[in-house]
Amino acid sequence: MYGSRARIGLIVPSSNTVCEPEMARLAPDNVAVYASRILFTPTIEGLKDMKNHVHRSAKELSSEGICQLIAFCCTVGSMIGGAGYDGDLARMIHEASSTVSVTTTTAVKAALSSLNVKRVAMATPYTRQTNEIEKKIMQIMGYEVTDIVGYHDHLEPEALENDMIGRLQPEEAYKLAKAVNGSINEAIFISCTNFRAIEIIDQLEQETGKPVITSNQVTMWHSLRSLGIMDSLEGYGRLFREN
Incomplete structure (x- = not known):
């Protein structure tokens, strides 16, 4: 079965x-x-x-x-x-x-705890407004967000459709993740269950030397x-x- x-x-x-x-x-x-x-x-x-x-x-x-x-x-x-x-x-x-x-x-909290991570860089497909909300709540939950970048930062919230996120290729997640990675973050979090990213987790980890997590x-x-x-x-x- x-x-x-x-x-x-x-x-x-x-x-x-x-x-x-x-x-x-x-x-x-x-x-x-x-x-x-x-x-x-x-x-x-x-x-x-x-x-x-x-x-x-x-x-x-x-x-x-x-x-x-x-x-x-x-x-x-x-x-x-x-x-x-x-x-x-x-x-x-x-x-x-x-x-x-x-x-x-x-699951994000459980994963970061298991990885012993408190300082995280975030890559998202969201607008600036949504990123600001997510960053604030992550900080309230006890994490330091060292950087956060959204693929649709330039859009007004009402202009974003979920299908625009779903159509993004893993390469876009990869580029955003590389952009937010810096000297003080302990991990990279690619946020959004509609953002295709699992294919590039291993590559990012090999290139950055840091754990990479995605929503799915x-x-x-x-x-x-x-x-x-x-x-x-x-x-x-x-x-x-x-x-």
């Missing part, structure tokens, strides 16, 4: 085209992923509104015990309400589904570890090889 070791449910923003393919690539043998989509518009209000669809999505993914874990797969969407917002979302999912639940923000990579890593699956995966960074 598919998912004989584990079946992981993904709550995915409706216009995200990257999360599901990347999560499927990251899944070890006999781990299957299944997604439910929630309505999303790429605005601050849209990020906040996603929580109103979580109950329905979690109920779908837990129907007849389909999934053993459900992950809320949006980075800023799982931190937009402040430092403890990821925990609130995880509780909402658990209450609706009675399954283990995680979020991308929860940490979400899968934390989901697996939360289920007791400790597989070491090659090709997707130090996090999966050593932690």
Whole structure:
């Protein structure tokens, strides 16, 4: 059967085209992923509104015990309400589904802790407004953001469509990550579950000598570890090889 070791449910923003393919690539043998989509518009209000669809999505993914874990797969969407917002979302999912639940923000914190990182440089596909929000919340959570650059820094928030992010190639994530890397950051975080980046993690680590994490990579890593699956995966960074 598919998912004989584990079946992981993904709550995915409706216009995200990257999360599901990347999560499927990251899944070890006999781990299957299944997604439910929630309505999303790429605005601050849209990020906040996603929580109103979580109950329905979690109920779908837990129907007849389909999934053993459900992950809320949006980075800023799982931190937009402040430092403890990821925990609130995880509780909402658990209450609706009675399954283990995680979020991308929860996974980012777990990954950085496992890597013993406090100073992080961030590369994103966002506008300046969203970057300012994400940087502020990361700092409230206890991290020093040494630099943050967004591919769409030049756009007004209302001009950005999520499909514009999903169409970006991994090379764009690579260039942004190299641009933010400096002398004091301990790691590089490529943020956004709709930003294709898992292909360039190893290359960046080899060139910078620092761990590199991405939103989908940490979400899968934390989901697996939360289920007791400790597989070491090659090709997707130090996090999966050593932690």
